[in-house]
Amino acid sequence: MADKQAPPEPEITPRWPLTGAVAGDELVERPAMSIKIENSEAARPQTGLQAADVVWEEMVEGGITRFNAVYHSDLPAQVGPVRSVRPMDAAISASYGGLLVASGGQAPFINGARDAGLQILTDDLGHGGFTRSSARLAPHNLYGTPSLFLDQADESHTEPPAEQLEFARRADGATAMSEGTPADEVTISFPSARPSWSWNAGDEVWERHESGEPATTEDAGRITAVNVVVLRVEISTTAYVDPSGANVPETILSGGGAAIVASGGHSIEVSWSKDDPSAPVVLTSADGESVDLAPGNTWIELVPTSGSSVAVS
Structure with missing residues (x-):
């Protein structure tokens, strides 16, 4: 009688940790890189934004928004316009580790991000990889080359990010x-x-608009997302001011609150939690189960609980 053979071990398909998408042979051992990108009217259309695995939209002075775009599975040739760090960027980027790239920032914000374990690269500090475009006026003309930023990663900031x-x-x-x-x-x-x-049911993506107009990038056309996650957040007014004299707001990314997840032409009301600045955001359904997103890129909207609104239709 022939000996019974043990069943073969199931094959594990490599996936990108920040998108859940199949990586196959393309999986690369490199750190995550968070890059601050402007979203004022003068900054549009941006460059390189569509290549990000995750984009966080945060409110800054005057009630406008700015992006913290996290790159890992794909590196565009160029990104921009690159702008400065805000106080919540430490809590946004800490769980990814790796690099935080910006034009500059006030010392407490830079130090806070560094204390959170991130390696900081800024134009103001003289790091390489930045260039000014003659096609736009300053400060909306600073661009960066992600491959050159990665070349500057020190030995303690080379590990890939954990799954989030x-x-x-x-x-x-x-x-x-x-x-x-x-x-x-x-x-x-x-x-x-x-x-x-x-x-967009045909392409199976969410398409972004800015004030009703299609949002685009210079290098990749329409801005789209496989998942849109809305976190309702509290806002604190800090004692710091921007060059115009406006107080800098800080998104409070600790504790938790209400959230909405949109994937595949459907949405669901859930809750979010974040135990500490270095921990990732956790999404939980009403029955206490973890929320699964569709494989692909995600935009996370940090929408204040006061003075802002969200409507799903």
């Missing part, structure tokens, strides 16, 4: 699709910004 958000193996396994309700539009109102997302 939870991802289903396939898009149809996302929690919003299996437990949520159909949705065509996610409309957000910051005090001085009006982004929205429309579901």
